[in-house]
Amino acid sequence: MAALQATTAVTAMAAPRPAMAQRAGFKATPVSAIARPTFSRTLAHRSMKAGRVQSRVVVVQAASDKASVVVIGLAADSGCGKSTFMRRVTGIFGGEPKPPAGGNPDSNTLSSEMTTVICLDDYHSLDRNGRKEAGVTALAPESQNFDLMYEQVKALKEGKTVAKPIYNHVTGLLDPPEDTTSPNILIIEGLHPFYDDRVNELVDFRIYLDISDEIKFAWKIQRDMAERGHSLESIKASIEARKPDFDAYIDPQKKKADMIIQVLPTQLVPDEKEGKILRVRLIMKDGMKLFDPVYLFDQGSTVSWIPCGRKLTCSFPGIKMFYGPDTYYGEEVSVLEMDGQFDKLEELIYMESHLSNTSAKFYGEITQQMLKNSAFPGSNNGTGLFQTIVGLKCREVYERITEKTVARV
Ligand SMILES: Nc1ncnc2c1ncn2[C@@H]1O[C@H](COP(=O)(O)OP(=O)(O)OP(=O)(O)O)[C@@H](O)[C@H]1O
Numbered sequence: 001m002a003a004l005q006a007t008t009a010v011t012a013m014a015a016p017r018p019a020m021a022q023r024a025g026f027k028a029t030p031v032s033a034i035a036r037p038t039f040s041r042t043l044a045h046r047s048m049k050a051g052r053v054q055s056r057v058v059v060v061q062a063a064s065d066k067a068s069v070v071v072i073g074l075a076a077d078s079g080c081g082k083s084t085f086m087r088r089v090t091g092i093f094g095g096e097p098k099p100p101a102g103g104n105p106d107s108n109t110l111s112s113e114m115t116t117v118i119c120l121d122d123y124h125s126l127d128r129n130g131r132k133e134a135g136v137t138a139l140a141p142e143s144q145n146f147d148l149m150y151e152q153v154k155a156l157k158e159g160k161t162v163a164k165p166i167y168n169h170v171t172g173l174l175d176p177p178e179d180t181t182s183p184n185i186l187i188i189e190g191l192h193p194f195y196d197d198r199v200n201e202l203v204d205f206r207i208y209l210d211i212s213d214e215i216k217f218a219w220k221i222q223r224d225m226a227e228r229g230h231s232l233e234s235i236k237a238s239i240e241a242r243k244p245d246f247d248a249y250i251d252p253q254k255k256k257a258d259m260i261i262q263v264l265p266t267q268l269v270p271d272e273k274e275g276k277i278l279r280v281r282l283i284m285k286d287g288m289k290l291f292d293p294v295y296l297f298d299q300g301s302t303v304s305w306i307p308c309g310r311k312l313t314c315s316f317p318g319i320k321m322f323y324g325p326d327t328y329y330g331e332e333v334s335v336l337e338m339d340g341q342f343d344k345l346e347e348l349i350y351m352e353s354h355l356s357n358t359s360a361k362f363y364g365e366i367t368q369q370m371l372k373n374s375a376f377p378g379s380n381n382g383t384g385l386f387q388t389i390v391g392l393k394c395r396e397v398y399e400r401i402t403e404k405t406v407a408r409v
């Protein structure tokens with residue numbers, strides 16, 4: 001059975017974490033003033049046989065003067081739009097996210113000037129063959145190395161460099177580790193960012209993409225059948241095989257999330273099963289120190305709004321917005337909902353002007369981001385709109401924790 005065993009010994013001084021900024025007392029510091037780590041040396045002792053990687057990884061690094069690394073967690077099942085979401089979020093911080101230069105072409109890591117996105121699939125402890133032999137899915141906790149995940153996310157948060165394993169989705173094997181340096185914003189995305197309490201504690205802002213079974217199925221068919229040549233039966237079988245572990249280990253993480261984007265079939269067209277028109281809900285925890293929930297018209301009220309008419313062009317079935325307070329697993333939340341889709345993306349500015357607490361830095365920033373990313377899936381509906389708003393919230397969380405100002409892009 002293939003297994004990855006890695007121990008990470010880290011000798012470095014942890015940078016102190018500043019007290020959380022009070023909103024009123026922000027001091028603007030240019031992004032260019034953010035310090036980078038000064039020195040890093042990695043010793044990796046590896047022995048590799050077919051299907052088996054044993055790795056002892058020692059990261060030695062001098063104390064970093066980095067003020068604070070903000071960790072954002074994104075949880076979702078596979079094929080639920082994490083990559084698309086990440087492109088929207090990282091775009092808000094500027095720069096083009098790229099895999100590590102000159103490294104493994106199958107690396108799952110994407111870095112830009114301010115952000116690094118690591119995929120938690122890299123902490124699979126069993127490779128594809130190992131899971132097959134053990135009779136477990138990739139969603140099961142026994143397929144993950146949570147000890148290493150915790151050590152490395154903690155080290156990255158402390159400004160250190162780590163030798164992170166790579167799960168190769170092409171070969172299904174665990175590849176030799178890649179050096180990962182500490183960014184300003186670390187995004188951990190995957191199946192289990194909030195499952196292990198130690199890892200969960202390190203996360204500053206938790207996001208969950210909750211895609212209903214009907215829509216997940218429609219997206220899987222679209223991608224795996226149309227683009228990857230899989231049969232309908234094999235897609236159905238793969239979804240069914242994953243379902244018990246998804247329900248047991250992935251889905252419950254949404255209770256721990258600060259914001260949830262829930263994607264459901266539309267209620268505007270009876271029996272619409274193709275997943276083309278979506279009802280999308282942004283569920284936001286109330287009373288959080290690091291962000292304020294978005295609201296429509298009047299905070300705390302319950303509002304239903306059909307924006308279609310003279311100011312917003314809508315073809316059938318139109319758009320219906322909803323906003324109101326609710327409870328979610330016993331916690332107070334605010335919910336913003338959009339059912340339907342836009343005809344003309346540039347007219348989104350009309351809807352944007354009725355939303356408050358969006359964390360936009362200027363009038364029309366949401367519309368500008370949506371137009372910039374108009375080729376991404378979901379750009380004409382609530383998935384793109386709410387992913388963009390959550391991206392702006394990521395920036396707000398970063399600015400509140402670090403007391404730095406991110407330049408507008
Ligand atoms: N908002 C959306 N609207 C419509 N389709 C979408 C949307 N987001 C994703 N999809 C569909 O789902 C597929 C998977 O999206 P994406 O690659 O972003 O997901 P993922 O969670 O990163 O997947 P994986 O973990 O399997 O790599 C896309 O190819 C697209 O067909």
Ligand SMILES: O=C(CO)[C@H](O)[C@H](O)COP(=O)(O)O
Pocket residue numbers: 077078079121128138139168169170172191
């Ligand atoms: O759920 C998943 C996370 O994206 C993958 O299925 C898991 O990582 C296993 O990958 P593969 O199917 O390439 O062996």
